Amino acid sequence: MTALPIIVGMGGINAAGRTSFHQGFKRIVLDKLDQKSRQETFVGLATLMNLVTYHEGKLVDVQGDEVAKSDIETRFGDAILAGTLIRKIEKNHFDVDATPWQQKLTMNSNDGKEIVFSCRKRDLPEPLPACWQVTELDNKTVEVVIREQLEVKHLSHRDNPIKAAGQLPSGFEPATMYNSRYQPRGLQATIFAATDAIRSTGLPWDKVMNSVRPDQIGTYSASVAGQMNEEGLGGLVRSRLRGDRVSTKQLALGLNTMSTDFINAYVTGSVGTAFSTSGACATFLYNLRAAVNDIQAGRTRVAIVASSECAITPEIIEGFGNMGALANEEGLRKLDNTDTVDYRKTSRPFGENCGFTIGEGAQVAILMDDALALELGAQIMGSVADVFVNADGVKKSITAPGPGNYITMAKSVALAQEIAGKEALAKRSFILAHGSSTPQNRVTESLIYHKLAETFSINGWKVAAPKAYVGHTIAPASGDQLAMALGVFEYNIMPGITTIDAVAEDVHSEHLDIRTEHYQCDEMDIAFINSKGFGGNNATATVFSPKLTKQLLSKRYSAQQFADYQHKLGETQARQSSYQQAADLGQYQLIYRFGEGMVDESALTLSEQELTIPGFEQAIKLCEHNPYSDLL
Known part of the structure; x- marks a missing residue:
């Protein structure tokens, strides 16, 4: 009997906000929410962004004056909307209007004879260039005479053509929530996301850990670029070029396996499976596949699946930009025939577009085998039937698409039909598209969906694309898609692609339902999480709704077993409600067990x-x- 991997919790952070209890999803579909959910979303984001804080039993603004929940949208709504989703890159990352760089300069003397200057003796280069004549002026100062040209590099600034990104909400500072010890931003986000996911389960974590053998717990996580901030690999590669020293931490903290290590060492204390694999944009799905396979095989009973990436740095953006992969100002102006760029609409999946928009975030899902989920009374948020991964074969360009994604999508769809039936597939399934917002992607990805829809007799196949709102977070991008899928299951709201005016003419949309507005939909049973990564890293996950998951489990468990489960579930839901209320007030209580409970x-x-x-x-x-x- 193959175990079914059950999603029992999910947490994280991206440009839309916190993942737990669908805060980020609700920010995206804000205008379709009822008043209660809308107010809840504004309050949660206001505390997340430090516009208000919870103090002595009440919400207060920065002046210390009390603020009613009902007044949050009126007073802070504009700031909350402006400080979330894709927007102009904020200066806490870098100044896109004056991005620092090293300008080359060739110097000649005015009289054509020699260049003369003085400097500190300690600042002379080693070895001394042969054409330099040095005379000591005093114990600390020398005069240098150069009879040739002198090439130097000096600090300068340039106007960056790429100015937008899906950034974590303005004012959100995970470093201040725990003793972060100069850790890179991606690892800070990992600590927040892992805590959010664990607390979202509503289960006492010590009880979870001791419900199974220690080696039956697994953490599956990675980033792609590593931690490219100053505290990680970014500082490592920049320091000597700027004349600074490399720190003892930058290399170790910069590794792309660190999100796994941080979750184990500082959050869960797990001694079980530690797994990290990178698959470009499909990294989250690659790690999810490993977890699902281990749960199905019985090797793992509790899986923490995660990815993080906070790489909004000049170097990463220039790298993608020089590939022609990112939407830049010139391209957007041409598309819109205007001199003014709307930074909110730089990411345009399946519309007239000119490149993707980078994002940052961290996503963590908690999975259990079905027997353990029922035994502990866990909330069933959905299930992952399987994850398929396939390469593209021989390629002329490493970034070009190929047949691999046809394989992963076809297998996912065929599996869903085999398990749930043709009607569920045709009427109650939808796609969370990779939707990168490049001209090539909109054609090739839509063609895959078109051919599958024809083959499996699907018409009006609903397609959503999270990157329109949170950007392309690289490693956790598929986690963003999973979070949106769980939101659709919960609220029956299908996010449209509101950053486009119309679907592009070259998109194969005959059998697809791609809308430019959010809309109410019928209950969905099946979500396909699809990713087309650089290098042929294709992956697709088949995810079932809570309703369909319970229907499947009813075939395996008796009415009495379900009754026992429902009794335990009530206690879980009470704890979930308690955490949701606390989190919406900014009381996250991050788990950071630095040196606590070390094994003797x-x-x-x-x-x-x-x-x-x-x-x-x-x-x-x-x-x-x-x-x-x-x-x-």
Whole structure:
């Protein structure tokens, strides 16, 4: 009997806000919410952005004056809207209007004979250029005479042609929420996202950890570029070029495996599976696939699946920009025939577009096998039937698309039809498209959906594209798509692509339903999370709704087992409600266990059959069965 991987919690942060309890989703579809959900969203974002704080039982503004929840939208609504989703890059990243760079300069003497200057003796280059004549002026100062040209580099600034990104909400500072110790922004976001996901489950985490053997817990996470901020690889590669010293932390903290390591070492304290794989834009799905496979095989019973990327830096943006992959000001002006660029609409999936918009974020999903989810009374947010990964074969250009995504999507659709039936597939499935917002993507990705719709007799196949709102967060991009899918399951609101005026003429949309406005939809049962990554890293996940998941589980479990589950679920939901209320007031209580509960290795108990670790109630079985017994 194959275990079904159940989604029991999800947390994180991106340009739309917090992931838990669908805050980010609600920000995107804000105008379709009822008044209660709308107010809840504005209050949660106001505290997240530090526009108001919760103090002594009441919300107060920066002046310390009390603010009623009902007044939040009126007083801070404009700032909340302006400080979320895609917008002009803020100066806490860098100044896009005056981006620092090194300008080359060739110097000659005015009289054509020699260049003469003085400097500190300690600042002379080593080795000294042969054409430099140095005379000591005093113990600390020298005069330098150069009879040739002198090439130097000096600090300068340039107007960056790429000015928009999907940034974390303005004013959100995870570094101030815990003792962040000069950690890169991506790892700070990871700590926030992991805490948000764990608390969103409504389950006491110690109970979860001790409900299974220590080696049956897994963390599956990675970033793509690593931590490119000053505290990570960005500082490592820039420091010596600027004349600064490299720190002892920049290399280690910059590795793209660090999100896995931070979750294990500082949040969960897990000693189970640690797995990190990168697959370009499909990185979240690659790690989700590993978790799903391990749950299905019984190797893992609790999986933390994560990805983080906070790479809004001049170097990363210039790298993508020079590839022609990012939307720039000139391209947007030509598209709109205007001198004024609307930074909110730089990402235009399936519309007339000129490149993607980079984003930053961190997403964490908590999965369990179905038996454990029912045993603990976990909230069933959905399930992942499988994740398919396929390459493109021989390529002329490493960034060009290929047949791999046809394979992943076709397998996902065929599996969904086999499990849920033709009617569910045809009427109650939708696609969370990769939707990168490049001219090539809109054609090639839509053609895949068109051909599959024809093959499986689907008409009006609903398509949503989160990158229109939060940008392309690279590693966690598929996590953004999963978060949107869970929001659709919960609210029956299908996000349109409001950043486009119309679907582009070259999009294969005959069998697709791509709208430019959000709209109410019928209950959805199946979501296809699709990713087309650089280098042929294609992945598609088949995700089922809570309703369909429970219908499937009713075939496996008795009415009494479900009754017992419902009783436990009530307690879980009460704890979830408590956390949601606290989080909406900015009371996140980040989990950061720096040096807390460290394992005393001398107290380990080891036998030929099992290993017992202090702090864990269950022992690790060393070898339960011989998988190759037929060879003996």
